[in-house]
Amino acid sequence: MDLPEVRHGFVDVAGVQVFYREAGPRDALPVLLLHGFPTASHQYRRLMDALGGRFRLIAPDYPGFGHTRVPDGFVFSFDRLADVVEGFVxxxxLTxxxxxxxxxxxxxxxxxAQRHPEWIAAxxxxxxxxYEEGLSDTARATIAEPPAELFxxxxxxxQYEDGTTDPSRVAPDGWTLDQHFLDLPGRKEAQLALARxxxxxVELYPAWQAWLREHRPPTLVLWGRGDMFFPEAGAYAYRRDVPDAEVHVLDTGHFALEERLPEIAPLIARFLGELDGERA
Incomplete structure (x- = not known):
């Protein structure tokens, strides 16, 4: 069986050394893999092995995550994370x-996407x-006052195991590596700033929904119904603004790829393949 070659490197974005992983043919459809909290691009390693032979998969680490390095005085906010990802692209x-x-x-x-709608193919x-209905009581409480034990x-x-049907399918490597990065000097302060x-x-939800209604991009929604933060109502809500969105809710938790990669990877391959006029 052929496995894709995965390449690793850094890109300088206004003094931020952005670490990234890349796999797949250079002339294939690029797919930007945007990770979550408290993880980094390593969460996509298995997906890259599964799909990197057909698609160009690119996964950066945000400032404050993974291997990315920031200069002294970097101010952590979601706007700044988007600035860096925009500069990385x-x-x-990538166009x-x-x-x-x-x-x-x-x-x-x-x-x-709001800054560059012309970039977004799907x-x-x-x-x-x-969406508001996609916020659990736990999420709302965490947003209002990030708890001391959050990190x-x-x-x-x-976050990896809650909501799963078979925790034995979730490798401990993910949360172990995430905690390693969280425990590095300065990382908890960065994450607390982002949590706050x-x-x-949430304030931008209406603007994002308006963007979806205006642009109606091809959309595939994949959701673990056991997510402690984002219940499955948040998955179906996308159809309100993108009626043709394809929605799949799976019996797993927040980190759905960890347990359900064998089900998820073929769905993504078919969806992306159809964008190129192919059939997976």
Missing amino acids: QALG RFAWYAFDFGGPVGFRV LVVQNANA TLAVTRA DYRSN
Whole structure:
């Protein structure tokens, strides 16, 4: 069986050294993989193995996450994360791509889409909320006042395992590596600043919904129904603004790829393949 070659590197974006992973043919449809909290581009390693032979998959680490390095004095907010991702896209010379957004990837991706609607060929949305009904009581409480234990190993692990049907299918490597990065100097302060800024995303929900109604991009919504933060109502809500959105709700949790990659990867391959007039 042929496995894709995965390349790793850094791109300088106004002094931020953005680490990224890339797989797939250079002339294939680019897919920007936008990670969530508290993880980084490593969450897409298995997806890259599954789909990197057909599609050009590009996964950056945001400032404050993974291997990306920021200069002293960098101010952490979702606007600044979007600034850096926008600069990263421009540095790579991407002019048209699909994005896959998970969790924090939604707020980052929608900001970029608002600035450059001409860039966006399609959306794959995986537990990335843009609707009030997609916020659980736990999410609302966390947004109102981020708890002190938010960045502990117990909470990091729970985000992977809660809501799953078979925790044995979830490798411990993900939460272990996430916690390693969270424990680096300065990272908890960066994450606390982002947690306190999360309310800015909720305030922007109406603007993102208006963008969806105006542009109606081809949209694939994938959702773990056991998500402690974003209940499945948030998945179906996308159809209000993109009536043709394809929605799949799976019996798993927040990190749906961890348990349900064998079901999710073929759905993405077919969806992206059809954008190129192919059939998976």
